[in-house]
Amino acid sequence: MTLTLPSTAPTSVAQLMERAQQLAGLTLGELAQLAQLETPEDLRRHKGFSGQLLELWLGASAGSKPEQDFPELGVELKTLPIDEAGRPMETTYVCYAHLTGIAGLTWENSNVRNKLHQVCWVPIEANRQIPPAERRVASAFLWTPTPEQEAALRADWEEIMELIALGQVESITARHGQVMQLRPKAADGNALTDAIGRDGQFIQTRPRGFYLKKTFTRGLLEEAFA
DNA sequence: AAATGATCATGG
DNA sequence: CCATGATCATTT
Numbered sequence: 001m002t003l004t005l006p007s008t009a010p011t012s013v014a015q016l017m018e019r020a021q022q023l024a025g026l027t028l029g030e031l032a033q034l035a036q037l038e039t040p041e042d043l044r045r046h047k048g049f050s051g052q053l054l055e056l057w058l059g060a061s062a063g064s065k066p067e068q069d070f071p072e073l074g075v076e077l078k079t080l081p082i083d084e085a086g087r088p089m090e091t092t093y094v095c096y097a098h099l100t101g102i103a104g105l106t107w108e109n110s111n112v113r114n115k116l117h118q119v120c121w122v123p124i125e126a127n128r129q130i131p132p133a134e135r136r137v138a139s140a141f142l143w144t145p146t147p148e149q150e151a152a153l154r155a156d157w158e159e160i161m162e163l164i165a166l167g168q169v170e171s172i173t174a175r176h177g178q179v180m181q182l183r184p185k186a187a188d189g190n191a192l193t194d195a196i197g198r199d200g201q202f203i204q205t206r207p208r209g210f211y212l213k214k215t216f217t218r219g220l221l222e223e224a225f226a
Numbered sequence: 227a228a229a230t231g232a233t234c235a236t237g238g
Numbered sequence: 239c240c241a242t243g244a245t246c247a248t249t250t
Contacts, residue, residue, distance in 0.1 A: 043234095043244085043245060043246085044234075044245080044246070045234055045235070046234080046235070046244095046245095047233085047234055047235070047243070047244045047245045047246075048234085048235065048236080048242075048243030048244050048245090049235095049243080049244085050243085050244080050245095051242085051243040051244060052235095052236090052242090052243055052244095054243095055242095055243080062237095062242095063236095063237065063238080063241095063242075064236080064237065064238075064240080064241045064242030064243080065241080065242075066240085066241060066242085069242095079243085079244080081244085081245080089245090090244075090245060090246095091229085091230095092244085093242090093243080093244055093245095095241080095242090096240065096241055096242085126245090173230075173231090174229070174230045174231070175229090175230085181230085183230070183231065183232090184230090184231055184232060184233085185232095185233095185241090186232080186233075186239095187233070187234070187235090187239095188232075188233060188234085189231095189232065189233085191239075192239090193239070193240085206231095206232090207239085207240080207241095209241090213229095214228090214229085
């Protein structure tokens with residue numbers, strides 16, 4: 001059978017995962033060609049290529065929205081670059097971190113929890129030695145945090161958000177958090193945004209985002225393929 | 227070698 | 239600038 005681009009969003013989680021599973025074993029080059037797209041020689045200036053290609057193949061709504069990729073299904077799509085041993089090569093970006101107006105924000109209504117409540121992970125071979133076009137999509141899997149995983153995510157989120165609320169954002173480094181960290185997330189070092197300063201006043205600082213640490217996503221791969 | 231901090235492209 | 243898609247590249 002011929003693989004064709006979906007014209008509509010999946011209507012069920014099962015259909016989404018079925019679509020994802022059909023992509024396993026194919027290369028990014030093959031998927032790009034079938035979608036009439038060019039595969040970049042390297043991802044240096046095309047960092048979002050893999051993710052956007054998979055969005056297309058799974059029927060995710062295009063564009064940038066602070067919501068899930070499949071809002072009707074409550075599912076977020078994440079590609080996960082893996083090495084030859086099947087381990088994550090990079091941390092995983094979760095979402096932008098608001099640095100002001102966070103009073104009353106709780107884990108339950110946070111963007112992080114919303115995004116990670118249900119994720120369709122699509123591992124992709126990503127060894128730097130393999131040209132993007134030859135990288136293969138691996139077996140996708142659906143994940144919902146276990147109570148233990150959610151507790152760990154929540155603890156990190158609460159620790160980091162409290163520091164932000166207390167005006168300590170500039171003292172937060174990627175070393176904070178056991179499974180999730182806060183790191184710069186911007187076009188360049190000149191980007192600045194409002195944050196709360198040490199004395200409660202507004203300050204300008206580099207925009208930040210939440211990222212899942214590799215040890216965490218490595219665990220997800222292990223439990224999915226154990 | 228691994229991890230942290232920095233950066234690239236795109237659309238609204 | 240915010241937010242999406244992430245990976246790059248310098249520092250440890």
